[in-house]
Amino acid sequence: MKALGNISRALLESKLAIGLFAGVFLASVIFFSVSPQFGWHSPNDLLPEVPRNGGSAPSGSPTKEHNDLAPPPVNCTTESPAVNRTTESPAVNRTTESPSVTKPGKDKVTTNSPTNFTGEEIAPSPALLPPLKPICDFSDHRYDVCEMWGDARTASGANRSRVFFIPPPSQLATANAATWSVRSQSRKYIPVREVLVRSLNLSDLHDAPNCTVRRSVPAVVFAVGGLTFNYWHAFSDVLVPLFTTSRAFGGEVELLATDPKDRKWFLGKYGRVLRALSRYEAVDLDADTEVRCYPHVVVGLRGHRDFDIDPARAPNHYDMRAFRLFVREAYALPPTAALPCKSGARPRAMVILRGGTRRFVNPDAVVAAVERAGFDAVRMEPGGSGGRLGGMGMDAVARAVDACDVLVGAHGAGLTNTVFLRTGAVVLQVVPWGKMEPHAEAFFGAPAKHMGVRHVAYSIAAEESTLYEKYGKDHPVITDPDAFYRNGSNARYYWREQNIRLNTTRFMPTLEMVKRMLQE
Ligand SMILES: *[C@@H]1O[C@H](CO)[C@@H](O)[C@H](O)[C@H]1NC(C)=O
Ligand SMILES: *[C@@H]1O[C@H](CO)[C@@H](O)[C@H](O)[C@H]1NC(C)=O
Ligand SMILES: *[C@@H]1O[C@H](CO)[C@@H](O)[C@H](O)[C@H]1NC(C)=O
Ligand SMILES: *[C@@H]1O[C@H](CO)[C@@H](O)[C@H](O)[C@H]1NC(C)=O
Ligand SMILES: *[C@@H]1O[C@H](CO)[C@@H](O)[C@H](O)[C@H]1NC(C)=O
Ligand SMILES: *[C@@H]1O[C@H](CO)[C@@H](O)[C@H](O)[C@H]1NC(C)=O
Numbered sequence: 179m180k181a182l183g184n185i186s187r188a189l190l191e192s193k194l195a196i197g198l199f200a201g202v203f204l205a206s207v208i209f210f211s212v213s214p215q216f217g218w219h220s221p222n223d224l225l226p227e228v229p230r231n232g233g234s235a236p237s238g239s240p241t242k243e244h245n246d247l248a249p250p251p252v253n254c255t256t257e258s259p260a261v262n263r264t265t266e267s268p269a270v271n272r273t274t275e276s277p278s279v280t281k282p283g284k285d286k287v288t289t290n291s292p293t294n295f296t297g298e299e300i301a302p303s304p305a306l307l308p309p310l311k312p313i314c315d316f317s318d319h320r321y322d323v324c325e326m327w328g329d330a331r332t333a334s335g336a337n338r339s340r341v342f343f344i345p346p347p348s349q350l351a352t353a354n355a356a357t358w359s360v361r362s363q364s365r366k367y368i369p370v371r372e373v374l375v376r377s378l379n380l381s382d383l384h385d386a387p388n389c390t391v392r393r394s395v396p397a398v399v400f401a402v403g404g405l406t407f408n409y410w411h412a413f414s415d416v417l418v419p420l421f422t423t424s425r426a427f428g429g430e431v432e433l434l435a436t437d438p439k440d441r442k443w444f445l446g447k448y449g450r451v452l453r454a455l456s457r458y459e460a461v462d463l464d465a466d467t468e469v470r471c472y473p474h475v476v477v478g479l480r481g482h483r484d485f486d487i488d489p490a491r492a493p494n495h496y497d498m499r500a501f502r503l504f505v506r507e508a509y510a511l512p513p514t515a516a517l518p519c520k521s522g523a524r525p526r527a528m529v530i531l532r533g534g535t536r537r538f539v540n541p542d543a544v545v546a547a548v549e550r551a552g553f554d555a556v557r558m559e560p561g562g563s564g565g566r567l568g569g570m571g572m573d574a575v576a577r578a579v580d581a582c583d584v585l586v587g588a589h590g591a592g593l594t595n596t597v598f599l600r601t602g603a604v605v606l607q608v609v610p611w612g613k614m615e616p617h618a619e620a621f622f623g624a625p626a627k628h629m630g631v632r633h634v635a636y637s638i639a640a641e642e643s644t645l646y647e648k649y650g651k652d653h654p655v656i657t658d659p660d661a662f663y664r665n666g667s668n669a670r671y672y673w674r675e676q677n678i679r680l681n682t683t684r685f686m687p688t689l690e691m692v693k694r695m696l697q698e
């Protein structure tokens with residue numbers, strides 16, 4: 179936990195390289211977990227107690243998925259000895275825009291029995307190809323990516339699924355063989371099952387597996403493991419960057435998921451998003467018995483920022499607003515709906531009631547205050563049971579959020595539901611004690627604004643923190659949060675130990691302001 183404060187700042191600034199398990203800690207600390215089968219939160223928030231070095235999960239660990247957060251602290255640069263991650267990459271320029279590769283047609287899905295293909299026979303004419311060989315770019319601080327055109331073949335593997343690339347004939351004679359091991363997600367300091375990308379040359383051409391399935395559409399290979407048991411991470415680390423990477427293909431793309439061993443539910447839970455991105459059923463690459471051959475493969479996801487997109491770097495200048503509208507469409511929500519309150523109805527506010535940390539210890543008072551301020555309050559209960567909305571699936575969550583003008587909740591993964599709000603809706607984020615405002619802004623505030631949703635932050639007073647009750651007004655946890663960031667114990671106190679006793683008198687003016695915003 180030592181480095182956590184610094185790590186947290188580093189992540190926030192998106193500049194510094196960070197250590198592997200410190201990254202796991204931070205990411206885990208900030209958000210709480212999701213009950214996979216229900217699409218809603220687990221009541222616990224104990225992720226930071228990551229078992230390491232073979233240790234077992236803490237007794238309170240909410241789900242067994244967390245056990246795979248227990249990698250040895252590996253070096254990002256220590257791959258298997260044969261692998262040189264930097265080979266061939268320095269000279270390469272990243273291509274964000276993919277060339278148009280789609281010519282939809284009936285012959286797009288062709289299944290062949292093993293054939294007499296060789297690389298040279300398969301490779302399209304060099305004239306069709308971009309100039310360079312397989313492109314592996316490990317330079318971004320957030321993601322690694324390889325992109326190849328021509329003849330790329332996938333195959334499952336015991337420990338890593340593989341992608342083989344056969345350079346076009348014009349380059350084959352002079353090509354150097356190279357191998358990369360890629361974390362095909364967009365949080366590269368978090369371990370996921372890696373994908374082995376091999377660029378072949380004349381010496382090892384025979385290693386290329388023979389195609390059993392040939393496609394004329396591109397493929398995107400991505401890992402669904404990592405921190406995706408957490409709702410926010412599922413969007414931030416996979417769904418948003420998957421959108422950025424594959425939306426421009428207009429559905430004419432195959433999605434190949436790796437690393438689903440404990441996340442088999444991922445492809446089901448987020449199936450609507452995946453089906454909206456691709457006309458073809460997503461493939462579990464690790465379990466695939468085919469050798470799939472493509473004219474264009476991207477391994478990895480280009481994620482620009484936490485739960486956010488940098489339009490300047492995205493194909494078609496996609497932004498988070500486009501992402502939100504896309505998600506709404508995927509969940510069959512109305513495309514251009516006015517806010518519910520514009521129909522003359524009382525504005526409706528969904529109150530997210532966390533069950534673990536950073537929960538409201540006076541939830542009924544909070545809900546009553548929301549009602550008193552003139553809203554219809556809808557409670558979003560934690561866990562899979564107990565509330566009106568508890569235990570509901572993603573479709574129901576999407577519809578329930580869509581029917582609201584406002585999302586109210588403490589800093590935490592539930593605010594990810596912003597993706598289902600209508601344009602102009604308001605997210606009212608309650609920011610816990612402990613200088614958490616920059617995180618509140620980075621993880622939810624800025625993304626909400628980029629989505630076309632308004633964001634209001636309410637920072638609690640010290641007296642509203644249960645840390646105040648527990649440690650007293652003179653304890654450094656109240657008087658000197660900086661000290662906790664300095665020694666890395668900030669997350670332990672402010673993210674994990676803290677709950678909130680909202681002072682509804684103090685909160686009321688903020689609620690009233692939000693109500694006025696909706697009337698504008
Ligand atoms: C990780 O990389 C650093 C810097 O390259 C090196 O000094 C260190 O020995 C490596 N650690 C391991 C476990 O390989
Ligand atoms: C890895 O690639 C770099 C840059 O091309 C090269 O200097 C280095 O010798 C390579 N290392 C190995 C083990 O091949
Ligand atoms: C990369 O892009 C820059 C700017 O567009 C260009 O000057 C440079 O030649 C490119 N390098 C390669 C290897 O294509
Ligand atoms: C296999 O090779 C034969 C002879 O070169 C050729 O006629 C045939 O089309 C090839 N099969 C495929 C599927 O390319
Ligand atoms: C797969 O991983 C296991 C354990 O990590 C290792 O013993 C085995 O040699 C690996 N197999 C291959 C084919 O790399
Ligand atoms: C293939 O690549 C390897 C590794 O870069 C190299 O040692 C070998 O000479 C190459 N083979 C040919 C035929 O160029």
Ligand SMILES: *[C@@H]1O[C@H](CO)[C@@H](O)[C@H](O)[C@H]1NC(C)=O
Nearest residue numbers: 292293294384385386387388
């Ligand atoms: C691919 O098929 C050819 C012709 O049947 C065969 O000679 C070759 O060994 C096969 N390659 C692999 C990797 O199975």
Ligand SMILES: *[C@@H]1O[C@H](CO)[C@@H](O)[C@H](O)[C@H]1NC(C)=O
Nearest residue numbers: 654655658661662665666667
């Ligand atoms: C960090 O500093 C605070 C304030 O001095 C102290 O209360 C806390 O115990 C320290 N934690 C660690 C892990 O050193």
Ligand SMILES: *[C@@H]1O[C@H](CO)[C@@H](O)[C@H](O)[C@H]1NC(C)=O
Nearest residue numbers: 639641642681682683684685
């Ligand atoms: C709640 O907030 C009001 C208005 O800021 C303040 O007057 C009151 O003392 C607060 N109550 C508590 C218990 O802190």
